[in-house]
Amino acid sequence: MARILVIDDDRMMRELYQEILTRRGHAVILAENGTEGLAKVEENPDLIIVDLTMADGDGYEFLKRLRAIPGRATTPVIVSSGQLVGDVAIAGADRFLAKPFRGSELIALVDELLSSSRGTAS
Amino acid sequence: MASGVTFRLVPGLSARDRAATLAVLENAQWVYALGRYPKKQVLADEIDVKMLRDRIGAMRKAAQELSPAQRKKIDVPWARLEDDPDETPDMLWTVAKKVTPRVLAEMRPLVSDTPEAAFLITPEPKTTAAKKTPRRPGKTKAKTRGKIGGKNPRHRR
Numbered sequence: 001m002a003r004i005l006v007i008d009d010d011r012m013m014r015e016l017y018q019e020i021l022t023r024r025g026h027a028v029i030l031a032e033n034g035t036e037g038l039a040k041v042e043e044n045p046d047l048i049i050v051d052l053t054m055a056d057g058d059g060y061e062f063l064k065r066l067r068a069i070p071g072r073a074t075t076p077v078i079v080s081s082g083q084l085v086g087d088v089a090i091a092g093a094d095r096f097l098a099k100p101f102r103g104s105e106l107i108a109l110v111d112e113l114l115s116s117s118r119g120t121a122s
Numbered sequence: 123m124a125s126g127v128t129f130r131l132v133p134g135l136s137a138r139d140r141a142a143t144l145a146v147l148e149n150a151q152w153v154y155a156l157g158r159y160p161k162k163q164v165l166a167d168e169i170d171v172k173m174l175r176d177r178i179g180a181m182r183k184a185a186q187e188l189s190p191a192q193r194k195k196i197d198v199p200w201a202r203l204e205d206d207p208d209e210t211p212d213m214l215w216t217v218a219k220k221v222t223p224r225v226l227a228e229m230r231p232l233v234s235d236t237p238e239a240a241f242l243i244t245p246e247p248k249t250t251a252a253k254k255t256p257r258r259p260g261k262t263k264a265k266t267r268g269k270i271g272g273k274n275p276r277h278r279r
Contacts, residue, residue: 023169082151082241083240102173103169103173
């Protein structure tokens, strides 16, 4: 089980992430925007999922500020968006999840990132 | 210098209809995306069925925000989008396959002048299956082309 922080300004999306991830046995921390997300980074998530193109556009800002936090430079991050985004590496993320997606696609990405980060940590 | 991106201005859509149209489309693209996977696979997955139900519900809700005049202008089978408390997964699938591509095709051009629309899914045009010509019995060609030891000259010594 992992602790996963989800940042998305769409209520339906947050509910969807929660449903998928809790069924998988993960603990989910929800945030509606980048500022709230940064505050919840204190809860020590193992993985972060952030909507890059939220209405206030602060998904990019969240990533930039997250990477500047000591000890958070390598926390796995999945960015999600319904729009085409540029180089994910530049944005500071590990993976990109295009909306719309299926639950199984999200689970596969989360499993992959969690197992590789655990592999790196051990 | 001006940017190369241009948006075609579509007149005649009130702010309320525009917002409702975008909301319908945003939800419709999730339904459409799920409808492109095999039916069995989607309907066997609880999460996918829930996603289908939620997004169709949101599509319906947004469609109700459209003015009656605007609904009349669009060639969408609205009756098939009516809420049904006894809706089965099969019925959801019918909405995904029969109604949603029509919704996208009809409504997407209405908001083509908004930046949000640039990233919406465009439904693939229906392709009609090529007619198979029936084989004449008893006249099958020997399939030797390209086979080692066949009649391919490249394999001759």
